[in-house]
Amino acid sequence: MAKKLLFGLGLFALASIAQAQVIHQERSLYRNIIVEDNGDLRCLKFTVRTTKSQQSCFLKSQPQQLVFNYTKLLMTSLLVMPEPKRILIIGLGGGTMSNTLAQLYPQSQIDNVEIDPAVIKVARDYFGFFENSKIKTYNQDGRIFIKRALLKKQQYDWIILDAFNGDYIPEHLMTKEFLQETKALLSKQGVLSANTFSLSNLYAHESATYKAVFGDFYQVSNQANSNRIIIVSRNGFTANSLNKNNIKQLNSTLRTFGIDIYSLYNSINFTLTDQNWPKNTRLLTDQFSPANLLNTQ
Amino acid sequence: MGIELLGGRILAPYFGSSVHIWGSIITVFMLSLSLGYLFGGKLSTHSASLATYGTIFFIAAIALLPIALSSQWLMEVIFINVEDTRYGSLLASMALFFIPTVILGMLSPYSVRLLVKSSNESGQVAGKLYFISTLGSALGTITTSFYLVLWFDINIIIFGFSATLANLGLLAILINKTSRAHKMEQTNG
Numbered sequence: 186m187a188k189k190l191l192f193g194l195g196l197f198a199l200a201s202i203a204q205a206q207v208i209h210q211e212r213s214l215y216r217n218i219i220v221e222d223n224g225d226l227r228c229l230k231f232t233v234r235t236t237k238s239q240q241s242c243f244l245k246s247q248p249q250q251l252v253f254n255y256t257k258l259l260m261t262s263l264l265v266m267p268e269p270k271r272i273l274i275i276g277l278g279g280g281t282m283s284n285t286l287a288q289l290y291p292q293s294q295i296d297n298v299e300i301d302p303a304v305i306k307v308a309r310d311y312f313g314f315f316e317n318s319k320i321k322t323y324n325q326d327g328r329i330f331i332k333r334a335l336l337k338k339q340q341y342d343w344i345i346l347d348a349f350n351g352d353y354i355p356e357h358l359m360t361k362e363f364l365q366e367t368k369a370l371l372s373k374q375g376v377l378s379a380n381t382f383s384l385s386n387l388y389a390h391e392s393a394t395y396k397a398v399f400g401d402f403y404q405v406s407n408q409a410n411s412n413r414i415i416i417v418s419r420n421g422f423t424a425n426s427l428n429k430n431n432i433k434q435l436n437s438t439l440r441t442f443g444i445d446i447y448s449l450y451n452s453i454n455f456t457l458t459d460q461n462w463p464k465n466t467r468l469l470t471d472q473f474s475p476a477n478l479l480n481t482q
Numbered sequence: 483m484g485i486e487l488l489g490g491r492i493l494a495p496y497f498g499s500s501v502h503i504w505g506s507i508i509t510v511f512m513l514s515l516s517l518g519y520l521f522g523g524k525l526s527t528h529s530a531s532l533a534t535y536g537t538i539f540f541i542a543a544i545a546l547l548p549i550a551l552s553s554q555w556l557m558e559v560i561f562i563n564v565e566d567t568r569y570g571s572l573l574a575s576m577a578l579f580f581i582p583t584v585i586l587g588m589l590s591p592y593s594v595r596l597l598v599k600s601s602n603e604s605g606q607v608a609g610k611l612y613f614i615s616t617l618g619s620a621l622g623t624i625t626t627s628f629y630l631v632l633w634f635d636i637n638i639i640i641f642g643f644s645a646t647l648a649n650l651g652l653l654a655i656l657i658n659k660t661s662r663a664h665k666m667e668q669t670n671g
Contacts (some may be wrong), residue, residue, distance in 0.1 A: 212502050214500075215656075216499075262545055283606075300498070300499075300500060304642050326497075326498025326499060326567070327498075328494070328495060328498055329496075329497065329498045329567060329607070332496070332561065336562070355499050356491075356496070356497060356499075357491075357492070357494035357495050360495075362495060363495070470635070471491075471494075471636075472496050472629075472635035472636045472637060473634070473635050474491070475631045475632045478631070479632075
């Protein structure tokens with residue numbers, strides 16, 4: 186009894202020092218899942234210690250605001266594409282991306298794909314992830330979902346690849362063959378945005394692979410937490426694919442989500458003018474995809 | 483073990499990287515090894531020779547080749563016909579790994595038969611063999627997962643394994659021939 190009390194007190198002390206409180210914790214088939222409250226901020230984490238592994242955060246009082254930098258960065262894609270009617274999100278996290286897009290485009294269809302059933306449940310229970318007849322969730326491996334969708338001759342206007350966290354990379358979602366399959370699933374003007382890394386040896390290999398499949402691409406990165414967003418299109422981008430035609434309108438709609446589209450516009454890079462990896466870099470393929478090993482170097 | 487490790491890589495594009503992929507692969511490897519031990523033991527009772535031993539190596543080398551050469555269309559067919567990735571991956575592992583692993587499993591009991599001279603030392607011989615084969619598995623696992631996948635295409639690694647087996651087989655057959663020639667000389671002389 187005394188032991189229990191001491192233990193409880195210890196936990197309480199720990200929580201108050203870090204000012205963060207773990208409100209849910211479970212070990213799923215794939216990872217540790219931790220939901221943490223820090224004042225108004227609620228975060229989904231996949232490991233205990235690092236802050237790098239925060240997957241999804243939102244402010245309980247202002248659930249609309251996008252807290253995470255990379256979710257904001259993903260919105261840069263809207264500058265280079267028409268309004269998406271059919272959206273595919275691979276990697277659910279807390280479901281914040283799905284929720285935001287559902288508010289931005291209430292008429293659009295959103296398909297979420299998540300490999301871990303426990304993550305889907307946590308998103309529903311703790312992050313206000315909502316679904317309806319237009320917003321669906323599939324508990325499946327991303328690559329399998331895409332292969333099956335191709336067989337059913339489906340198409341998407343925007344595919345968001347958000348399946349990489351800092352700890353482990355699903356290597357079969359980074360290869361040339363996977364990108365080719367994803368490209369085939371895009372509609373004529375369709376765009377693929379991938380949330381991925383900007384550090385380590387993997388950078389060059391990944392960049393070279395995207396370029397080999399899609400041609401030159403746009404990217405926005407955030408050095409601070411080593412995220413970068415790769416934006417590619419089925420048709421391939423040219424130097425003037427990025428323009429300010431709809432920036433005013435986007436600015437007014439995105440402001441409510443805490444996104445400054447003008448600063449995103451200014452931080453975007455085009456690989457045609459800005460290629461910063463060696464030309465002869467080896468491509469990642471289904472035959473050669475040591476992404477996790479490369480990521481540690 | 484090297485092949486088993488590559489199995490996960492080979493199946494991932496068609497069946498994903500869920501836990502049941504490893505379930506399928508490990509199940510098929512255990513099943514085929516157990517059958518291989520049984521068949522190998524049985525085979526060793528019929529005039530065991532180094533030549534037969536070498537031939538098993540050789541057949542194993544050939545049986546590995548379809549993993550590199552035919553895996554794409556095989557997995558494609560299974561993917562289209564089996565919607566459930568659990569049974570899809572189980573079928574695919576069966577199709578790709580069953581035969582070569584059975585044959586590789588035959589080598590262990592056959593080695594015991596060739597090395598044991600008296601029943602007194604049989605335990606020690608078996609112990610040494612377990613030691614070598616399990617240590618080999620450990621080394622195969624670590625070199626494949628740490629280095630080989632970083633340097634080579636999967637198919638190249640499989641061809642490498644196959645070539646190694648074929649060479650070992652050849653070596654066994656050659657040794658068998660020379661020792662036989664030696665014996666002939668002795669009996670003639």
